Amino acid sequence: MENKNLITVQSYYKFINEGCANSEKYYQLFSDDVEIFYPKFGFGKGREGLQKFGQKIIQLIDYLEFDLEKFNYIENKEFVIVEGHEKGITNTGIKFPNNTDSFGKFCSVFQLENNKIKRMHCYVDPDFASQDIERLRILNTLPIEDKTSQTKKIVDEFYDIQFGRRKGNLIDLFADKVDWDLPGNKNKFSWVGKRETKEEVQAFFYELSKNIESEKFEIDFITVNGENATVVGSLVSKILPYNKSFSTTFVVILKVVDEKIVKYHFLEDSYKLNEEMR
Structure with a gap:
């Protein structure tokens, strides 16, 4: 039996890879009151929050692609957790990850209701290409x-x-x-x-x-x-x-x-x- 929640989550990443993250079919994946969270961005609510988040990401990244074949999924009745890998190019022309101090790994938690995403919290380092030199110096001990x-x-x-x-x-x-x-x-x-x-x-x-x-x-x-x-x-x-x-x-x-x-x-x-x- 196919898991419709999983199909919804997979469609989310597929639409981004296809450059459709501002299309109506993309927004239809979410409930009207969806809550999103992304590090440094904070929280967003509803379609307005999704659009604001998309506008912010466009300011950081010129190109983004998810390696869908290598995703790991953890599922239960209403949650889908994704561990994955992403790559791309920043708006300054830097390719990421470089696999020395940026690795492209992320984890996202999706909560779904009636096969629509009602909550999406993404846990990733928003410094995609590891340009945050000072924090890297402190953390790399x-x-x-x-x-x-x-x-x-x-x-x-x-x-x-x-x-x-x-x-x-x-x-x-x-x-x-x-x-x-x-x-x-x-x-x-x-x-x-x-x-x-x-x-x-x-x-x-x-x-x-x-x-x-x-x-x-x-x-x-x-x-x-x-x-x-x-x-x-x-x-x-x-x-x-x-x-x-x-x-x-x-x-x-x-x-x-x-x-x-x-x-x-x-x-x-x-x-x-x-x-x-x-």
């Missing part, structure tokens, strides 16, 4: 020296594995979502460019092994401050498709969160590489 120690541990482990000083898989050190960049001419060099996932990083190492033979890789120094690290060095690589050696200095910029690498930017003389490989 891990001391800077502890973060530095964690970052150094992961960076050292990365290079210990790379140089064969310890066993392990480099890909295991990366978060599921990664800000990865190795600038260069992607039309000529398949291993360069931006990547966003652990799987894409793994593909990088595969492409690199097929196309490059390392002749020298030396680190001059590593600096670490909190979650951030910088590695400076030089390398010589044989570019196999061209059968030529390429030498350059390099800088690697890393960020480590919860003992996983979430940012990896490798900066070398990509112009020189492009000019010499002909």
